[in-house]
Amino acid sequence: xxxxxxxxxxxSFRDRxxxxxxLRALLESFAYAPPFGGMFGKxxxxxxxxxxxxxxxxxxxxxxxxxxxxxxLAWLGPYWWLxxxxxxxxxxxxxxxxxxxxxxxxxxxxxxxATGSFRGRRLLNWWIGxxxxxxxxxxxxxGLLARGDxxxxxxxxxxxxxxFVEPFFFHLFAPADFSADLLIHVxxxxxxxxxxxFAHVLLVRLQGVSEPLGQPASKNGAAEEY
Amino acid sequence: xxxxxxxxxxxxVVPADDHPSARPVRxxxxxxxxxxxxxxxxxxxxxxxxxxxxxxxxxxAGASTRDPGGAILAFTQELAGTxxxxxxxxxxxxxxxxxxxxxxxxxxxxxxxxxxxQSALKTYDAAGADQRQAWAAAYExxxxxxTPESSGAGDMGTASPDYSRTxxxxxxxxPVPTLVQADLKLAQSGFLEQYLQGVEPGHLFHLxxxxxxxHPRMLNAAVDQGLTDDxxxxxxxxGFGVGSWYLILPAVVHVKLxxxxxxxxxxxxxxxxxxxxxxxVPLLPGLRDLPRRLRLYRLIYRYPxxxxxxxxxxxxxxxGYHGRAPMPGAGI
Numbered sequence: 001x002x003x004x005x006x007x008x009x010x011x012s013f014r015d016r017x018x019x020x021x022x023l024r025a026l027l028e029s030f031a032y033a034p035p036f037g038g039m040f041g042k043x044x045x046x047x048x049x050x051x052x053x054x055x056x057x058x059x060x061x062x063x064x065x066x067x068x069x070x071x072x073l074a075w076l077g078p079y080w081w082l083x084x085x086x087x088x089x090x091x092x093x094x095x096x097x098x099x100x101x102x103x104x105x106x107x108x109x110x111x112x113x114a115t116g117s118f119r120g121r122r123l124l125n126w127w128i129g130x131x132x133x134x135x136x137x138x139x140x141x142x143g144l145l146a147r148g149d150x151x152x153x154x155x156x157x158x159x160x161x162x163x164f165v166e167p168f169f170f171h172l173f174a175p176a177d178f179s180a181d182l183l184i185h186v187x188x189x190x191x192x193x194x195x196x197x198f199a200h201v202l203l204v205r206l207q208g209v210s211e212p213l214g215q216p217a218s219k220n221g222a223a224e225e226y
Numbered sequence: 227x228x229x230x231x232x233x234x235x236x237x238x239v240v241p242a243d244d245h246p247s248a249r250p251v252r253x254x255x256x257x258x259x260x261x262x263x264x265x266x267x268x269x270x271x272x273x274x275x276x277x278x279x280x281x282x283x284x285x286x287a288g289a290s291t292r293d294p295g296g297a298i299l300a301f302t303q304e305l306a307g308t309x310x311x312x313x314x315x316x317x318x319x320x321x322x323x324x325x326x327x328x329x330x331x332x333x334x335x336x337x338x339x340x341x342x343x344q345s346a347l348k349t350y351d352a353a354g355a356d357q358r359q360a361w362a363a364a365y366e367x368x369x370x371x372x373t374p375e376s377s378g379a380g381d382m383g384t385a386s387p388d389y390s391r392t393x394x395x396x397x398x399x400x401p402v403p404t405l406v407q408a409d410l411k412l413a414q415s416g417f418l419e420q421y422l423q424g425v426e427p428g429h430l431f432h433l434x435x436x437x438x439x440x441h442p443r444m445l446n447a448a449v450d451q452g453l454t455d456d457x458x459x460x461x462x463x464x465g466f467g468v469g470s471w472y473l474i475l476p477a478v479v480h481v482k483l484x485x486x487x488x489x490x491x492x493x494x495x496x497x498x499x500x501x502x503x504x505x506x507v508p509l510l511p512g513l514r515d516l517p518r519r520l521r522l523y524r525l526i527y528r529y530p531x532x533x534x535x536x537x538x539x540x541x542x543x544x545x546g547y548h549g550r551a552p553m554p555g556a557g558i
Contacts, residue, residue, distance in 0.1 A: 019252055019539040028255035043543045044253045046535070047246030047527040054261060061262055065269060082280060091280075092273035100269060102472035114522040118508040126508050134500060140470060150281035151464050153431070154448050157439035160314060162455055162480075162489055176318060176439075178431040213523045214245035 011042060048209045055108035056204070062104060063197060065097040067190065074186045078148035091147075098140060105133055117210035125203045132196050139189040145181035156181065238529035246527040247535060250543045279466035284438050286422070290413035293443045296386035297413055299369055300440040301328050301406040306362035309440045318436060327437050328409050331421045335412055343408045346401035353400065361400035368395045383446035455480050456487070475499060 011032050016025035031040045044053075069090055073081050080087035109129065112118060118126035145156045156175045175181060290297035303309035304323040311323040320326060329347070336344050350358060372391040395403070412418045422433040438444050445454075453459035460477040463469040476496055485491025508514055517523065534540060 016252070019541065020254065020256060024254070024256035027259050030259065031253075031255035040253070040255065042253060043250040045246075045248040046251050046530065046540060047248060049251060049254055050526060050528040051257075052526040054257060057258065058261060058265060061265055062269075065266070082283070088277065088280065089273050092276070092278035093269055095278035096269045096272040096276075099468065100265060106472065111526055113507070114517050114520070115526055116517040116523070119514075123508055127504055130500070130503055137473060137476070140473070144470070147279075148431070149279065149283055151279055151453075153284055153435050153438060154444055154453065154464075155459075156435055157444070158448065158454060158459070160318070161310075162487070162492065176432055176435045177429050178435070179429045212244075212246050212248060212527060213518050215243045215518075215521075 044209055045212075047212050052107075052111045053209070055104050055111055059101055059104040059108050060197065060201065062097050062101040063193075066094060066101060067194075069094040069097060070186065070190070074182075078146075082148055098143070101136065102140075105136065109133065115210060116213045119210070122203075122207060122210060125200060125207070128196055128200045128203070132193055132200060135189055135193050135196070139185060139193065142181050142185035142189065145175055146178065146185045148178065152178075236531050238531050240524055240529050244521060244524055246529050249535065249540070251540045252543060254539075276468075279463035279469075281464040281466075284444060285416075286413050286419040286434060286437060287416045289438055289441050289443045290410055290418075293386050293389075293441070294410055294414070295369075295373075295389035295392070296442045297410050298389065298392060298406050299366075299373075299384075299387055299442065300437065301409050302362055302366045302369060302402065304328055304440060305402060305406070306359065306366045308363075308366065311436050311440050318432075320433070320436070323436075323440070326422075326425075326433060327418075327440070328405060330425075331412055331418055332405060332408055334421060335417060339408055342404060346404040346408070349401045350405060357400070361398065361402045364397050365395070365399040365402045365406075368397050368399070371395070383449045384442040386442050 013025060013029070016028065016032075019025075020028065030036055031042075073087075073090055073094060076087060081091040082088070112126070112129070141155075141159070145152055145159075156178070159175050300309060304311065304327050307324070309323055311318070311320070311327070315321075315323060329350070332339070332343065332347060336347060353361075369387040369392070372395065373385050373387045375385070392403070392407075409418065412421070418437075419434055422437065423430055426432055448454050448459065448464075449457070451464050453462055453464055455477075458477055458481060460473050460480065461469050461471050476492075479486045479495045479499065480492055481487075483491075483495045486495050506513055530540070
């Protein structure tokens, strides 16, 4: 197959227009401009040019939505987010961002598992990712406890009944304590999650896209051409 | 992206060995701003038009006005040492519920409550611990005689005494009925909630929630709505269709697994599942080979349609992959 050399090793706008067209080249300019310019690798294997490989990125994007809306919610407080129209809107945005976070995180985890991307040294990142997911479930519980509506009141007491019937954390914490719940939801778990997500993304960048799975027949020929 | 010349040209070709093309191509970053905007728009629309769960908070005044019999029961049980709050007093790091919810608020408000209440408090304070306990226990038993058999909330809920019949009760109750009736007035007026928030200013709803759970109303409402953990409440919200569906694993552990309903069992079972996902799935021979055997990756990898690799956007690129991984064939 004839291979044209256009675009190879070059990232000028004109090269990108030649490859993706004007609109797409314009849309993707952010990836080649500061501050993103140095952050993104510019190539991926063809097989990874699939929306399945965008699920982790979407999960991260929704984490960003959650952090930004969460900062505003924490700033203005429960009476605002439960009663005022814009407060309720932002609380709902936070709620649906959390729904999206879990939705995309599960699709991402499925993609990683189904493509065997936990193999070899990537095992560490499999562990980090699952830890982030488990922390997110805990973060979800504390978010519910910190919400301040009926469900929040009931779950705080009901979870105490079930989970915390024995003195918990040396009496330092009880789910019935709204202030402790809010503090844990805002200032403890998300900080740990943020650090682990940073490590997760860093490892992805260091290790690159994982090699494709395939059947042993490939050893008998059918060589990849690129 | 295919130049459609018939359906065989737009269907990706999966080779017999499933291996997709690993040719390094320019990453289509243009998708990301579009995906980000789409995610933002969907979240904004859902937030604006669907909203989120927001069932109004229960208040001490609300619960004790709508169900005064339940409030009388709660105060009496707190004095008798049989309330839910007394059972879990130590892990909640609180003082005796009898003091926190009944006696201290009454003492605080005593100057405004009149001579009867002040005298009842004096009588109660002067009595020995056994006598106080006997009064409260006798009154709690008497309340049982005016409590309907069914709470309408199945076996889990607690029925409230019929408040209209409390004045008909007779027995050796000492000052207990006077005290709990006075505390009911404080609760209905909103004083008690303000008081409970004021004694723990750094922990706004702590004591309020604990008292509301002493009142039968909250758990009864949860049972009626199917919201307790045993009723898969972990994945549900009151008055809202979409709950925490992603907590289905812990919910299954709680409802279905042996010992999942106890605190220790719940934690242990969840840790076992976590260990399975962390270690068995990626490491256990057989299990770790499942992705290769199931071949679900064929739904995930992009396989070129005919002619697609000849298009400008799929020209091979010299530099390494996204990140710094070596090229395929050079190991993982």
